[in-house]
Amino acid sequence: EPEVTQTPSHQVTQMGQEVILRCVPISNHLYFYWYRQILGQKVEFLVSFYNNEISEKSEIFDDQFSVERPDGSNFTLKIRSTKLEDSAMYFCASSEQTGPPHFGNGTRLTVT
Amino acid sequence: AQTVTQSQPEMSVQEAETVTLSCTYDTSESDYYLFWYKQPPSRQMILVIRQEAYKQQNATENRFSVNFQKAAKSFSLKISDSQLGDAAMYFCAYSPFNTNAGKSTFGDGTTLTVKP
Numbered sequence: 707e708p709e710v711t712q713t714p715s716h717q718v719t720q721m722g723q724e725v726i727l728r729c730v731p732i733s734n735h736l737y738f739y740w741y742r743q744i745l746g747q748k749v750e751f752l753v754s755f756y757n758n759e760i761s762e763k764s765e766i767f768d769d770q771f772s773v774e775r776p777d778g779s780n781f782t783l784k785i786r787s788t789k790l791e792d793s794a795m796y797f798c799a800s801s802e803q804t805g806p807p808h809f810g811n812g813t814r815l816t817v818t
Numbered sequence: 819a820q821t822v823t824q825s826q827p828e829m830s831v832q833e834a835e836t837v838t839l840s841c842t843y844d845t846s847e848s849d850y851y852l853f854w855y856k857q858p859p860s861r862q863m864i865l866v867i868r869q870e871a872y873k874q875q876n877a878t879e880n881r882f883s884v885n886f887q888k889a890a891k892s893f894s895l896k897i898s899d900s901q902l903g904d905a906a907m908y909f910c911a912y913s914p915f916n917t918n919a920g921k922s923t924f925g926d927g928t929t930l931t932v933k934p
Contacts, residue, residue, distance in 0.1 A: 749924040806853050809863035
């Protein structure tokens, strides 16, 4: 069964540094998403991406964040000038036009 | 804005018994999806079951079934014959029906403990 893959599984970075989280969505899916889950809390929507542009974003997704689909397969989340509170699990997901999001296994980001 | 409420932060069940996890939601839409996801300690997000709001029949997947009450905006998950591997955090989620259907709103989660 096709799946969403995310790399790396764990990323440790120093406060103030930039990180790029990578995702390969399911190939025939049209919509791509990033979600965040701070340890012990709920999963929160960050951004959705369709037709090479952001279709919707949450209040969390401020200027510190950006997304890109640099080629036909990868979908990336860039976090600039990381803060301690950015430490979380970041999930990539993809979906067809209708239907549930299929989640990757997540990238655990630790900011020290 | 849509909201999803899971009123049970923690639940426990004896192995082989049945447990029901509660979820309520608020929306002004008539068509939408509802999902239950399982998150084990590995923190993967595993889709357990889905329900389309236009379908009156409750969804079933093996030992997992839902009680979908559209008028009451209630969507509970029943786990029958509970197994040790069912122990996890369970999240209820709402998604719009049309475009951007993967943009989900999640509840706070219910931690399920299965006792041997």
